[in-house]
Amino acid sequence: MRVESLTCAIGAELSGIKLADAIHDDGLFQALRALLVRHKVLFLRGQDITRAQHVAFARRFGALEDHPVAGSDPDHPGLVRIYKSPEQPNDRYENAWHTDATWRVAPPFGCVLRCVECPPTGGDTMWANMVLAYERLPEHIKQQIAGLRARHSIEASFGAAMPIEKRHALRAQFPDAEHPVVRTHPDTGEKILFVNAFATHLSNFHTPDNVRYGQDYAPGAQHLLQYLISQAHVPEYQVRWRWTPGSVAIWDNRSTQHYAVMDYPPCHRKMERAGIIGDVPY
Template structure:
């Protein structure tokens, strides 16, 4: 029974029992926590791999949600080739509007320092304001601070499992509105916001997303992009969202990765949220990110 402070064990499965697990013969997997994050040792992202190896890697991604690879000697082309294996590459949807002269660039360089700042330090799933948020992303460390600049990921499935039955029953078939205009839209010139509002209107997604490959229910709201829950009084919507946001911040659902030069993280954006710690300025932190296109999320109402 929960104490008033809601302390106590949080032990949840890594993947649903229904997930068909074939074990690993090709990969050396070093778990970082019981449910999320694994380092894959001695794996060269730039090398050719056979089908069995790729298939184990997909299984590992579904099982651990974020995979880490150290000391990768790859350039942008190698980075791109690895990402292409998982689906079509996706530019940030705003990129072509902001950089019309570079409309086919799919590697986004994130160079954060004391001037540009680090503004990813809030829990979120990428691009949930789009009808089809990314399936995943591959992030490569180009230059890292001596200390700081870690990235944290949270297991949205274990976090859902850890909710009370009452909360689960309340949220399972609800949907929420996601909108970019109240987060990074606030930092953009008014005319740009107006221009982009038409191609990128607010969207609705299920509050509980069912993972399309594992069938697991996951928390799919985040404090950056989610505005409110549809068809629910404002006060209850705010209270439910607060409960879900707080749930995502529990340490038992998280993994924290300390970057080293050449390290690569590959995460399943359908199963996780992430947070980039903004604690390293004025040291530089330079990363290349490639996003992989995703599907339209669906909830349990769709499959019930």
């Protein structure tokens, strides 16, 4: 196996291996898991794997989750089909910096994404290292956010374009989750900046330490939240991957954000993703 770092901040491309072999090869799988924690996102090309093998490999990390809005393959539960076509010009929920499903109480551990079909040009995906984003914050910001928590909402994201009845039903099924603004990586102990496009507001900002008068609350909290969310936009924290059919990305969802660049209409883009159930952030 050859490992080539793609940037100084995040991402490595692997070659000389087949993911299908890691389904049964414990040594290979453990090496991949260690590389994932280190590089945060791994990339491979030319992986001719079936849907069943895709699911079996992802399950080595843990049980898989279904998505309540995106469609899953009926024969392979947990394999979400992210299919874009020229008939869906306004289906744009991916093109925002986000960490998958932080609206869950226990967001995913990570994901395995495989390209089935992609445009000849465009349709890249970008990832950002949110450990580095936290490390490079000014010290006074680190102190200010140390105990803060934020709400994350599926209603305000996936539900926003739904009729009000469906939107409210979605929120009833998945009430807003509250997570620390700075979470701890359970494997490494690293601090991670953990707010993204699903975060709607800071839950515990309105305290005497932060707010002189009530008038301070709205701008103070929202400006801080938007500043924190914008840290994923910094190019020095990012890697960008150009897809080809049969290429695969594996990412640590706890320590990264990603952005699917929607610059390719009117083309087809077909991706299949297996999300691994994670733990409650602390």
